[in-house]
Amino acid sequence: MRKEEVKDAGSAREVESDTFKCPGCGNFLKYDPESGKMKCEYCGAEKPVPPVREPMELFYTSLSEQGFSGWGEVKCIQCPVCGAKTMLDKYQTVAVCPFCGAPNLVESDEIPGLKPNAVLPFRITEKTAHESLKKWMGKKFLAPSDLKKNAKTSKMSGVYIPSWTFDSNVFTRYDARLGKTYTVTVGTGKNRRTETRVRWYNVSGTVNSYFDDILVGASTKMSQKQINKIGGFDTKNSIQYEEEYLSGYSAERYAHGLDESWEVAKGIMTDNIRNQIRNLYPDADRVDYINVYPVFNETKFKYVLAPIWTSSYRYKGKDYGFVVNGRNGRTVGKAPLSPIKTFFFALFCAGVAALLIWMFYLLFLS
Ligand SMILES: [Zn+2]
Ligand SMILES: [Zn+2]
Structure with missing residues (x-):
């Protein structure tokens, strides 16, 4: 069994070159999200991953x-x-x-x-x-x-x-x-007005x-x-x-x-x-x-x-x-967009917009 040292930032772990080999059939093991283990796609054999x-x-x-x-x-x-x-x-x-x-x-x-x-x-x-x-x-x-x-x-x-x-x-x-900001009243008579000033x-x-x-x-x-x-x-x-x-x-x-x-x-x-x-x-x-x-x-x-x-x-x-x-x-x-659905949706939007404009007109302008 050949051993290779794998250096990483901060910790070193010895990884055996057959870590990824299936113990059953020799194919490569892949990480399986379902079991959380290394798994062989061919024969179903599993191997645990290192402790979390x-x-x-x-x-x-x-x-x-x-x-x-x-x-x-x-x-x-x-x-x-x-x-x-x-x-x-x-x-x-x-x-x-x-x-x-x-x-x-x-x-x-x-x-x-x-x-x-x-x-x-x-x-x-x-x-x-x-x-x-x-x-x-x-x-x-x-x-x-x-x-x-x-x-x-x-x-x-x-x-x-x-x-x-x-x-x-x-x-x-x-x-x-x-x-x-604060306001002051300035001027007198007709020129009397409030001004906003800033105190920095x-x-x-x-x-x-x-x-x-x-x-x-x-x-x-x-x-x-x-x-x-x-x-x-x-x-x-x-x-x-x-x-x-x-x-x-x-x-x-x-x-x-x-x-x-x-x-x-x-x-x-x-x-x-x-x-x-x-x-x-x-x-x-x-x-x-x-x-x-x-x-x-x-x-x-x-x-x-x-x-x-x-x-x-x-x-x-x-x-x-x-x-x-x-x-x-x-x-x-x-x-993809469906041309028919898009057409009717656009028509619907235009209708809603027209309705809103009409209501706005009735409420505020007439
Ligand atoms: Zn296998
Ligand atoms: Zn590419």
């Missing part, structure tokens, strides 16, 4: 991005069409790009980057994802009625999407110029703020907006990353690095601190400026992988992409 551990948060310094050893046992594949960079464990191959379906993927010589230290394992199986997709099609109001029945779905890919989370203890000095004053002080798990997306394939549309991810429940969870799946390589993402997180925290300071002065109704000088202490980060099922379906010769949240089954995607 809390993910280790790592202290962030400006050297973090260079200082840690990367994923040793994975390869990076690049799509010539959409540019997606996907990580696979070294035993795996994929025929098509999980994001756009293009073939002819090339192995990239890019360094795989930091190894994830946290993962949200798949909870939804491909079968359940398929059912979610069908349900979603059924709810598409303006889609053709036979969409659910006649859409042909290609094989789905289970992909992990990268993101960073940051914790920080922030001590902030600030100074600000705030204002309170300066304040300064310090605030302490603690931030936990500020999330910064690192994917180019899923924007934060799209992630929100599928209900977001419960990153609080992430567990320590183990290679077993990647078996049978792929992971998008992060497109936004650690240092770049830390700058984004600092921006989110600073905006929040500014609001916190603003709320200390409920009397002020004007803000000239708030200068903040935050010092970020004990900053920790996690590199988290979150699961999605993605593919496309074909309807009347056209392909439509979709994504299913691998944790909760929420689905988003593109759908």
Whole structure:
């Protein structure tokens, strides 16, 4: 039995090269969301995954991005069409790009980057994802009625999407110029009138703020907006990353690095601190400026992988992409429009608008 040492950020674990081999038939084992174990698709044999551990948060310094050893046992594949960079464990191959379906993927010589230290394992199986997709099609109001029945779905890919989370203890000095409006009566006789004036004053002080798990997306394939549309991810429940969870799946390589993402997180925290300071002065109704000088202490980060099922379906010769949240089954995607339904819906909207205009006319103008 050959042993290979796999180094990761913070902890080292010995992974045997046959960890992913089926004890029954020698095929490769994949992580099975249903049983939470490694499972053989051919003979059904199962093997447990390593015990679940809390993910280790790592202290962030400006050297973090260079200082840690990367994923040793994975390869990076690049799509010539959409540019997606996907990580696979070294035993795996994929025929098509999980994001756009293009073939002819090339192995990239890019360094795989930091190894994830946290993962949200798949909870939804491909079968359940398929059912979610069908349900979603059924709810598409303006889609053709036979969409659910006649859409042909290609094989789905289970992909992990990268993101960073940051914790920080922030001590902030600030100074600000705030204002309170008041009214005065000026002039006499016919010229007597009230004027609004602002009494400006300066304040300064310090605030302490603690931030936990500020999330910064690192994917180019899923924007934060799209992630929100599928209900977001419960990153609080992430567990320590183990290679077993990647078996049978792929992971998008992060497109936004650690240092770049830390700058984004600092921006989110600073905006929040500014609001916190603003709320200390409920009397002020004007803000000239708030200068903040935050010092970020004990900053920790996690590199988290979150699961999605993605593919496309074909309807009347056209392909439509979709994504299913691998944790909760929420689905988003593109759908064809039924010309007849759309026509009648537009007619209905025009009718409602006409009715409103008419009522407005009757109530206010006649
Ligand atoms: Zn087997
Ligand atoms: Zn692609």
